[in-house]
Amino acid sequence: MTNFPFAIVGFDLDGTLLNTLGDLAGAVNYTIGLEGRAPIPVDEVRPLVGGGSRKMLAKALEVTGGALPASRIDELFPRLLEYYEAHIAIETKLYPGGAQMLDSLASRGVQLALVTNKLEHLAVKLLGELGLSDRFYTIIGGDSLGPNTAKPRPDTLLEMRRRGVAGRAAYVGDTTYDTGAARAAGLPCVAVSFGFNDLPLAELGATAVIDHFDELIPTLERL
Numbered sequence: 001m002t003n004f005p006f007a008i009v010g011f012d013l014d015g016t017l018l019n020t021l022g023d024l025a026g027a028v029n030y031t032i033g034l035e036g037r038a039p040i041p042v043d044e045v046r047p048l049v050g051g052g053s054r055k056m057l058a059k060a061l062e063v064t065g066g067a068l069p070a071s072r073i074d075e076l077f078p079r080l081l082e083y084y085e086a087h088i089a090i091e092t093k094l095y096p097g098g099a100q101m102l103d104s105l106a107s108r109g110v111q112l113a114l115v116t117n118k119l120e121h122l123a124v125k126l127l128g129e130l131g132l133s134d135r136f137y138t139i140i141g142g143d144s145l146g147p148n149t150a151k152p153r154p155d156t157l158l159e160m161r162r163r164g165v166a167g168r169a170a171y172v173g174d175t176t177y178d179t180g181a182a183r184a185a186g187l188p189c190v191a192v193s194f195g196f197n198d199l200p201l202a203e204l205g206a207t208a209v210i211d212h213f214d215e216l217i218p219t220l221e222r223l
Contacts, residue, residue: 004108006220007167010160010187012151013116013123014049015174015196017098018130021046022091027084028060031076037064049196050175052117052142052150053080085122089129095194097213102135104217113160117142117150117177138163152180157187170220179205188223190216 011017014024021042028048029039040048040060048059054077061068068076105112112135116123120141127133140159142150149155161169171182174195182189183205191197191206192213201209208219 004110004221005168005223006110006170008111008113008160008164008169009105009220010113010115010157010169010171012171012173012175012178012195013114013118013126015046016172016178016192017094017114018092018126019095020092020126021049021196023084023087023089024049024056026087026090027080028056030083031057031080032060032064034076034079035061035065035068037061040064046196047198050117050177050198053077053084053119053122081119081122085125088122088126092126092130094130094132095192095213101213101216102132106135108217111137111164113137113164114139115151115156115160115171116140120144151177152184154181154184157181157185161185170223172216173206175199176204182207190219190223 014020025042025045028045048056057077057080058073102112114123114136118141120139120143123139123141127139138160140156145155145159157171170188170190171178172190173179174192175198179189179191188207191204191209193201193209193211197204207223210216210219
């Protein structure tokens with residue numbers, strides 16, 4: 001099918017394509033436990049996600065007893081990454097309808113990209129463990145292009161365009177990091193209501209909002 005309006009569709013990872021909340025919460029609670037902090041209920045980890053793992057850790061420390069100096073966060077951060085990498089796909093899974101949605105886009109000749117603020121090697125490992133790597137022509141992490149290039153900057157989405165075929169592109173995300181990056185890159189952004197939304201849906205700045213992946217292709221066709 002060649003009349004689909006987008007040649008490329010990119011996806012955020014955490015809270016958009018995959019429900020990673022349980023495994024992220026496990027890593028966060030392990031790490032703050034090293035500071036004697038009480039664990040955070042899984043649902044309360046949700047608003048901490050979106051800006052990358054280090055920012056997630058810093059926010060978790062803030063809400064469990066107060067911020068720590070950047071030097072101490074620098075010491076704790078590798079411990080979080082080590083724990084998360086060792087437990088990366090215990091609870092994580094595609095959101096409902098995700099596999100069928102990816103199949104439907106691919107059947108329309110759409111190139112699929114994964115653009116996340118997660119470190120690239122962790123994104124690659126996670127997708128590999130879930131058997132999803134081959135679905136994406138490129139996997140771009142928050143560190144792939146160097147420092148200060150992660151969303152909400154547009155750099156990683158512009159790189160997604162550069163690596164892909166010519167034609168229109170759209171992005172799918174769940175937070176203001178995603179909508180902000182898409183806006184700066186000149187791309188429409190569809191937000192998922194079931195993700196780790198950091199603002200009320202009406203305030204995310206998305207081009208459209210969906211409640212289930214069954215709605216994505218019809219929504220993209222209307223954009």
